[in-house]
Amino acid sequence: MWKPLHRVRHALPVVDNPTAAEAARAALFSPLRLASGLEIEERSWVPAMVPWRATEDGRVTQDVLDWYGRFADGAPGVIVVEATGIREIPSGPLLRIGHDRFLPGLEQLVETVKKRSSGRTRVFIQIIDFLRIRRRPDRESFLGRFLAITDLHRQKIAADRGDTKWTTATEGAVRGELLARDAGALGRVLDRRELEDLERGARERVTDVAEPHLRDLPRVLPDLFAAAGERAKRVGFDGVELHYAHAYTMASFLSALNTRSDGYGGPREHRIRLPLEVYAAVRARVGRDFTLGCRFLCDDIIEGGNRIDDATWFGVELARAGMDFLSLSTGGKFEDAEQPRVGEAAYPYTGQSGFECMPTTVSDEIGPFARQVPKQARIRAAVRAAGFDTPTVVAGGIATFTQAEGILVRREADFIGSARQTLADPDWFLKLRSGQGDAIRRCILRNYCEALDQKHRQVTCQLWDREALDEPGAALTDDGRRRLIAPKWAP
Numbered sequence: 001m002w003k004p005l006h007r008v009r010h011a012l013p014v015v016d017n018p019t020a021a022e023a024a025r026a027a028l029f030s031p032l033r034l035a036s037g038l039e040i041e042e043r044s045w046v047p048a049m050v051p052w053r054a055t056e057d058g059r060v061t062q063d064v065l066d067w068y069g070r071f072a073d074g075a076p077g078v079i080v081v082e083a084t085g086i087r088e089i090p091s092g093p094l095l096r097i098g099h100d101r102f103l104p105g106l107e108q109l110v111e112t113v114k115k116r117s118s119g120r121t122r123v124f125i126q127i128i129d130f131l132r133i134r135r136r137p138d139r140e141s142f143l144g145r146f147l148a149i150t151d152l153h154r155q156k157i158a159a160d161r162g163d164t165k166w167t168t169a170t171e172g173a174v175r176g177e178l179l180a181r182d183a184g185a186l187g188r189v190l191d192r193r194e195l196e197d198l199e200r201g202a203r204e205r206v207t208d209v210a211e212p213h214l215r216d217l218p219r220v221l222p223d224l225f226a227a228a229g230e231r232a233k234r235v236g237f238d239g240v241e242l243h244y245a246h247a248y249t250m251a252s253f254l255s256a257l258n259t260r261s262d263g264y265g266g267p268r269e270h271r272i273r274l275p276l277e278v279y280a281a282v283r284a285r286v287g288r289d290f291t292l293g294c295r296f297l298c299d300d301i302i303e304g305g306n307r308i309d310d311a312t313w314f315g316v317e318l319a320r321a322g323m324d325f326l327s328l329s330t331g332g333k334f335e336d337a338e339q340p341r342v343g344e345a346a347y348p349y350t351g352q353s354g355f356e357c358m359p360t361t362v363s364d365e366i367g368p369f370a371r372q373v374p375k376q377a378r379i380r381a382a383v384r385a386a387g388f389d390t391p392t393v394v395a396g397g398i399a400t401f402t403q404a405e406g407i408l409v410r411r412e413a414d415f416i417g418s419a420r421q422t423l424a425d426p427d428w429f430l431k432l433r434s435g436q437g438d439a440i441r442r443c444i445l446r447n448y449c450e451a452l453d454q455k456h457r458q459v460t461c462q463l464w465d466r467e468a469l470d471e472p473g474a475a476l477t478d479d480g481r482r483r484l485i486a487p488k489w490a491p
């Protein structure tokens with residue numbers, strides 16, 4: 001995991017928890033009605049978190065129900081269900097919504113959240129498209145089998161060796177030659193992309209327009225998102241969050257690195273075209289009275305990517321289109337991810353952009369707490385200045401009442417997204433609301449949970465996953481070493 005050059009270890013901020021009477025007057029616990037007409041009871045928001053608990057073919061399991069049920073016990077304003085795939089492609093234990101066969105499980109998920117929050121919590125689902133990424137290959141397999149050998153390779157070897165006979169060499173001879181080369185000599189034959197495929201695993205990009213399925217993304221995605229949105233509405237979700245953030249397809253369209261020349265890349269106006277077309281297609285299917293918003297990045301953090309000025313412009317245009325909310329995240333990109341080990345895939349939260357997405361207490365002088373809020377607040381201000389009152393959601397190291405209340409009172413955001421603190425203590429909003437803030441189990445922001453996510457292992461929290469393993473009925477991880485759900489809290 002990337003760490004800042006000048007590291008500063010930060011203590012958790014001092015807390016000043018409200019009494020129940022103070023909480024009753026707090027902005028955090030005040031309601032807000034969205035343009036869709038949906039009333040949200042309070043400003044607490046649990047952003048999407050993938051727990052790796054679906055079946056291998058993307059269906060809801062009892063463990064998924066327990067995960068969301070446990071968050072619902074704390075009755076936050078909104079729970080956003082994890083990034084859920086819209087296509088008919090296998091994607092391991094990630095939820096899917098690309099076909100009606102997934103609906104009975106998703107319906108149960110909605111019912112579970114409603115029941116366990118006594119109907120208080122609104123439940124949205126984040127819908128996602130992502131492109132293919134392969135594991136880093138071993139050198140022998142890549143050069144010996146996977147790499148497509150072309151005449152360009154033959155010509156480069158011929159030039160490098162000063163021997164024209166290489167221009168007609170057999171594929172086997174070229175592979176043998178490549179395998180015999182050291183890294184420097186290989187760099188004289190393979191192009192940048194091929195070297196990257198070797199060193200990090202092949203990764204599709206929205207700019208690979210020579211590939212028909214990638215060229216056609218603007219043609220196929222609006223319908224896929226619209227069908228998924230309509231399914232979400234059918235099973236009772238209160239809303240849909242379009243995933244336009246992090247390392248995935250839609251964020252890649254928005255990115256300044258998107259140089260497509262077909263009207264869907266290049267200038268901002270073109271980069272936002274597909275996100276707006278997806279929005280319009282989903283909206284046409286779900287209607288104006290269904291909640292539809294999106295999550296996008298206030299800053300890509302990577303070199304050549306979007307910065308706050310781009311994000312501010314996008315925020316205004318997404319609000320103008322009619323989004324019911326704008327959820328703001330940061331970074332989480334493949335471009336600056338650490339090199340994976342052979343046999344593993346790159347993980348988009350290991351570079352600086354990953355750090356900015358989920359900052360830790362080992363940080364720089366600014367520290368991890370709400371460090372992106374100044375940028376996120378600029379987006380809200382620009383949206384307001386353009387005449388829209390679209391609510392914004394902020395996230396990133398927000399884990400105390402004082403922080404949350406300050407952000408709301410200063411009008412830096414309308415909802416407080418808190419992922420890891422809610423994983424550490426699913427009851428924390430409930431504890432604050434009832435004046436029992438001293439009982440909160442505080443997230444220590446060391447990203448043990450995120451390391452599990454990286455390894456595609458069932459996500460738990462280090463503060464409770466070894467506690468009371470022998471409790472009757474406690475569900476455990478496959479290896480039996482960790483409990484899957486935070487222990488129950490008795491007020």
Ligand SMILES: Cc1cc2nc3c(=O)[nH]c(=O)nc-3n(C[C@H](O)[C@H](O)[C@H](O)COP(=O)(O)O)c2cc1C
Binds near residue numbers: 420
């Ligand atoms: C285990 C884990 C899984 C996550 N999965 C998603 C996801 O599916 N979609 C998403 O937009 N963000 C995801 N995130 C990012 C969080 O929603 C949130 O933006 C981030 O953790 C920063 O907020 P925090 O400081 O309150 O944790 C995930 C975070 C964690 C820790």
Ligand code: SF4
Binds near residue numbers: 420424444447448
């Ligand atoms: S594992 Fe660590 S970072 Fe993750 S929720 Fe628990 S305390 Fe917070």
